[in-house]
Amino acid sequence: MVNINKLKECGFFEMNINQQIEFLRNNNFFDLSNESKIKFLEEIGLFYLDINDDPPNIPLEPENVDYLKEKPLNAKKNQISNTWKESFVNGAIKRGILKINSVNGIENIRNLKSGAIITVNHFNPFDTFAIEKVIRDAGIERKVYKVIREGNYTNFPGKIGLYFKNDNTLPLSQLPETMELFDEALEMILENGDLIIVCPEQSMWLDYKQPKPFKYGAFKWATLNNVPVIPTFITREETESQDYNINIGKPIIPDKNVTPKITTMLRGNNRLKIIPYTDINEIINNLENILKEED
Numbered sequence: 274m275v276n277i278n279k280l281k282e283c284g285f286f287e288m289n290i291n292q293q294i295e296f297l298r299n300n301n302f303f304d305l306s307n308e309s310k311i312k313f314l315e316e317i318g319l320f321y322l323d324i325n326d327d328p329p330n331i332p333l334e335p336e337n338v339d340y341l342k343e344k345p346l347n348a349k350k351n352q353i354s355n356t357w358k359e360s361f362v363n364g365a366i367k368r369g370i371l372k373i374n375s376v377n378g379i380e381n382i383r384n385l386k387s388g389a390i391i392t393v394n395h396f397n398p399f400d401t402f403a404i405e406k407v408i409r410d411a412g413i414e415r416k417v418y419k420v421i422r423e424g425n426y427t428n429f430p431g432k433i434g435l436y437f438k439n440d441n442t443l444p445l446s447q448l449p450e451t452m453e454l455f456d457e458a459l460e461m462i463l464e465n466g467d468l469i470i471v472c473p474e475q476s477m478w479l480d481y482k483q484p485k486p487f488k489y490g491a492f493k494w495a496t497l498n499n500v501p502v503i504p505t506f507i508t509r510e511e512t513e514s515q516d517y518n519i520n521i522g523k524p525i526i527p528d529k530n531v532t533p534k535i536t537t538m539l540r541g542n543n544r545l546k547i548i549p550y551t552d553i554n555e556i557i558n559n560l561e562n563i564l565k566e567e568d
Contacts, residue, residue: 340458388463
């Protein structure tokens with residue numbers, strides 16, 4: 274594997290994310306153990322890169338996505354996907370693969386007066402399933418959508434690929450014309466009072482216990498649509514199964530000044546995130562005071 278000096282020499286840090294992934298692939302990065310990959314990415318400070326060799330990002334053309342599942346066939350596939358998802362999650366819980374030990378702060382979603390963006394850390398494929406599960410179990414009837422990477426929608430194989438295409442997913446795209454449709458769909462979803470899950474760490478490092486820096490997309494979308502961000506953090510017990518404790522923070526409300534608004538929301542969410550997990554409940558309960566301190 275290359276060292277950081279070689280990365281600088283070849284312009285690695287000026288590459289876009291797809292170019293960086295291709296460079297790492299060509300240098301056998303994905304052949305390393307997960308521990309070695311994480312250590313390397315920590316050393317070079319690129320927390321947004323995945324440690325898995327995900328399918329390449331085939332560009333998502335605007336005619337190949339129906340974000341709101343408005344076409345009859347897509348609506349039917351969406352219904353089937355939601356049924357499969359519920360069965361899959363319930364089956365995982367029944368078999369002891371997934372266990373939700375505790376949920377703190379569900380009232381912060383239940384008491385919302387508008388749509389919202391839910392941010393959550395990401396260290397296992399079950400993360401967003403668990404968030405949806407606790408929302409449903411709380412009797413909250415809002416639709417829940419998830420923002421996903423482009424390649425997961427356009428190029429992921431098998432049943433999981435079908436799930437990515439047909440569930441309540443909002444794939445990103447490298448094409449501006451597709452992102453226009455994304456922005457329109459996101460606006461309609463939030464205006465309707467529904468919820469959007471975003472994993473702003475961008476990457477998933479399996480079973481990684483430390484919080485990673487956030488990308489600002491979720492906070493920009495909240496700002497532009499004047500909706501709150503609900504900072505949510507999952508911790509897990511040291512067991513063979515996914516034993517989750519889900520902590521849902523108080524809404525971070527946009528202010529009137531757009532640029533400071535994004536900065537303040539991001540700082541508030543990161544301030545919550547960097548506290549050791551053992552103290553996270555105390556920080557969640559005092560999030561509003563933290564934001565006042567940051568202003």
